[in-house]
Amino acid sequence: MTVRRRRMHLAAHFPGVNSTTVWADPRSRSQIEFSSFEHLARTAERGLFDFFFLAEGLRLREHKGRIHDLDVVGRPESLTVLNALAGVTEHLGLAATVNATFNEPYELARRLATLDHLSGGRAAWNVVTSSDAFTGENFRRGGFLDRADRYTRAAEFIEVARELWDSGDSDGVFRPFAHRGQHFDIAGEFGVPRSPxxxxxxxxxxDSDEGREFAAATADVVFTRHGTLEAGRSFYADVKRRLARYGRTADDLKIMPGVTVVLGDTAAEAQERAAGIRRQQVSPQNAILALEQVWGADLSSYDPDGPLPDFDPVPDSGISQGRTRRGDTVAIAEKWRALSREKGLSIRQTVIEASARQSFIGTPEAVAAELEEFVTRDAADGFILVPHLTLGGLDEFVDRVVPLLQERGAFRTEYRGATLRSHLGLSDPAGRG
Structure with missing residues (x-):
């Protein structure tokens, strides 16, 4: 079998609102103090990563009318944090998640162009959409879009932003812009010179068919959750195949799955550490919470060390609001029951087994080899690491795995360009839009 040898890309995701983060660990630190963001960003830059990635939360999730246990009270606005990080980093790309449903092109294009100037060309925008009326209550015009409209608005949003970015030059000469479309009708002058x-x-x-097509048409990077080699290869081939219809090549779009890594001096030690992390991530209380999201009912009387409910879920019960478990809950429940029966698992054990997050577990040498295999076998162009600890969760990977990747010739040994586009090997966008 012939494999292509390519250098991988690496990025870091700031851990936060998800079941990956271990809140109870004594080493866990603040989600809002600047020192937390600074430490992870500096670590990522020390590891020569391409970019640092912040998520966005526009409303605190709720479960049974109370703040969700895995949410955090206090989520700083991403672009504000990244503007501050631009001053304490030199090379690292700075990526903000910003919702295309609840923002407007002129304002966001201006903020992103500003970050690109302040950072010397390191800004990135993770485009997300929403059809969530619960989140939309925080915004005007009824606050949300039908699911059928969210990608059409996002595509037009990106189109308008690129028109705005192209309307000025680096000398501060601007051309008036005018856009008339389904979702936006704006005209004027942008006012921010062309950024680096x-x-x-x-x-x-x-991951939907609509999402894959949207990525092929508009994105420079895809953040995916396909964690196995075969699933990654299937997704990779499908999305890359779609690029040609938009006049793009395979190198114009980088596919980077979000992954977790657990290391040990031996394979057995790594597996033991991974199991311990999963037990921390899924406490008895959080096991019941996860079960309630699937079954759509109050299950607080159930024993986390006991069996799963013997009744079917209540679809669309509204027990959780915001970003919660989606999909066919009846099918999920049946899958969990089958898993529980097959392995003799309790509620907590089933949730741990069914929602396992660790993607790569092993010695540093084994993990480095497996990461490289994903890239050489066209399952990924790189990875976005999602550590389980806020503050120090990335250090061990940078100290123990990155040097091995460099020795294998699979990862850079220095930054060779000044911009995020140069780190990612992306072409100049001149004329694109």
Whole structure:
């Protein structure tokens, strides 16, 4: 079998609102103090990563009318944090998740162009959409879009932003812009000179057919959750195949799955550490919470160490609001029951087994080899690491795995360009839009 040898790309995701983060660990630190963001960003830059990635939360999730246990009270606005990080980093790309449903093109294009100037060409925008009326209550015009409209608005949003970024030059000479479309009808002058990258890098996440097509048409990077080699190869081939219809090549779009890594001096030690992390991530209380999201009912009387409910879920019960478990809950429940029966698992054990997050577990040498295999076998162009600890969760990977990747010739040994586009090997956007 012939494999292509390519250098991988690496990025870091700030851990936060998800079941990956271990809140109870004594080493866990603040989600809002600048020192937390600074430490992870500096670590990522020490590891020569391409970019640092912040998520966005526009409303605190709720479960049974109370703040969700895995949410955090206090989520700083991403672009504000990244503007501050631009002053304490030199090379690292700075990626903000910003919702295309609840923002407007002129304002966001201006903020992203500003970050690109302040950082010397390191800005990126992770485009997300929403059809969530619960989140939309925080915004005007009824606050939300039908699911059928969210990608059409996002596509037009990106189109308008690129028109704005292209309307000025680096000398501060601007051409008036005018856009008349389904979702936006604006005209005027942009007012921010063309930024070092021309266009900030656009990142997208979405696994539906509509999401894959959107990525092929508009994105520079895809953030995916396909964690196995075969699933990654299938997704990679499908999305890359779609690029040609938009006049793009395979190198114009980087596919980077979000992954977790657990290391040990031996394979057995790594597996033991991974199991311990999963037990921390899924406490008895959080096991019941996860079960309630699937079954759509109050299950607080159930024993986490006991059996799963013997009744079917209540679809669309509204027990959780915001970003919660989606999909066919009846099918999920049946899958969990089958898993529980097959392995003799309790509620907590089933949730741990069914929602396992560790993607790569092993010695540093084994993990480095497996990461490289994903890239050489066209399952990924690189990876976005999602550590389980806020503050120090990335250090061990940078100290123990990155040097091995460099020895294998699989990862850079220095930054060779000044912009995020140069780190990612993306072409100049001149004329694109």
């Amino acid at each position: 990258q021309g266009h900030p890098v656009v990142i997208q996440a979405g």
